[in-house]
Amino acid sequence: xxxxxxxxxxxxxxxxxxxxxxxxxxxxxxxxxxxxxxxxxxxxxxxxxxxxxxxxxxxxxxxxxxxxxxxxxxxxxxxxxxxxxxxxxxxxxxxxxxxxxxxxxxxxxxxxxxxxxxxxxxxxxxxxxxxxxxxxxxxxxxxxxxxxxxxxxxxxxxxxxxxxx
Numbered sequence: 001x002x003x004x005x006x007x008x009x010x011x012x013x014x015x016x017x018x019x020x021x022x023x024x025x026x027x028x029x030x031x032x033x034x035x036x037x038x039x040x041x042x043x044x045x046x047x048x049x050x051x052x053x054x055x056x057x058x059x060x061x062x063x064x065x066x067x068x069x070x071x072x073x074x075x076x077x078x079x080x081x082x083x084x085x086x087x088x089x090x091x092x093x094x095x096x097x098x099x100x101x102x103x104x105x106x107x108x109x110x111x112x113x114x115x116x117x118x119x120x121x122x123x124x125x126x127x128x129x130x131x132x133x134x135x136x137x138x139x140x141x142x143x144x145x146x147x148x149x150x151x152x153x154x155x156x157x158x159x160x161x162x163x164x165x
Contacts, residue, residue, distance in 0.1 A: 076113070076127065076128065076129045076130075077099065077128050077130075078125060078126070078127050078128075079095050079096050079099070079123070079125065079126045079127075079128070080092060080124070080125040081118060081122060081123060081124050081125065086118065086119075086120045086121055086122065088122075089118035089120075089121060089122030089123055090118070090121045090122035091122070092122055092123050092124075092125070092126070093118070093121070093122035093123045094122075096112070096115075096123060096126050096128065099128060099130075100112070100128065103130045103132075106132060107132070108130050108131060108132030109130070109131040109132065110128060110129070110130045110131075111128065111129055112126055112127070112128050113127040113128060113129050114126065114127040
């Protein structure tokens, strides 16, 4: 009878041990899965850090190459009707409005620093200041006179009005 009792006791211990091994296996697998997920997250984080370092390095290189072209900048322009009379002054006023609207569409800060009105129409001259990022790349300010050619029947053939920036 003792051998039968020992057999049942031993069987009960084996079942308990098997249950415990099963529980340990499941918890170990869960822990390994968690570690695996954390390693994936760490690798992704390391990749993002490398990407950020590359972006910083490239930005520094671009700034050294372009002399700060892509940084916040301010640009000024003087628009003048010159000696072209009323038509040139009117054209200079149109140029002023075009530059101000362009700056507004680009979401740059623009202001008229000085403006001298023409006697009949338009402006004799105006100074404007525009501020914004990448301004030196995108600003359309011209250095030479800009011509407005007339096609109206009342204008003489080959008539042109000039304003300069």
